Amino acid sequence: KAGVTQTPRYLIKTRGQQVTLSCSPISGHRSVSWYQQTPGQGLQFLFEYFSETQRNKGNFPGRFSGRQFSNSRSEMNVSTLELGDSALYLCASRGTSHDEQYFGPGTRLTVT
């Protein structure tokens, strides 16, 4: 079974631009969660999608948004990028609520 995949793996953007990251979950998994990882704050929950609906949201500004498609693939968008948005963005998928989450390799975003 293929794991969680994320594209692109690395990205460099300029302040003020916007970015879209993509995540394909493990086949059959309908829940996709997004996390931001920085050296200062560690891993922080962004949001979770299930069957194209956002069910949970973390404490991030509205510049961070996401969506999920009918095939469970998910995208995350960050608008008006700031230097502090530089981070590793991790996506995780899950089968049922009694299973563990499986993480993808992450997208390393650098904002200059």
Place this chain on the structure above:
Amino acid sequence: EDKVVQSPLSLVVHEGDTVTLNCSYEVTNFRSLLWYKQEKKAPTFLFMLTSSGIEKKSGRLSSILDKKELFSILNITATQTGDSAVYLCAVEKIGRSGGSNYKLTFGKGTLLTVNP
């Protein structure tokens, strides 16, 4: 606010040593505690603990949860250089139907360095 605190923040040992990593938490509607290992890539799952006092083992790694004192430990015996990584602890809360609420709260991690 939910809180997960890991200690120590970093640890340097020699191959063959035994290490104990700590994780304490404060969370309402606790469901489970999870341990992950992160090298220079995605976190990989180690253990999920939901019941107090039951040790989970996988090779040289083991973990136990104390729901009364709100902490967990991760033990690694006979450490090897390949155990060098950041070890992350996370908690999740009860959601609908008794399962997870699908939102993990992570600690800052313990950086373990195993020297040959």
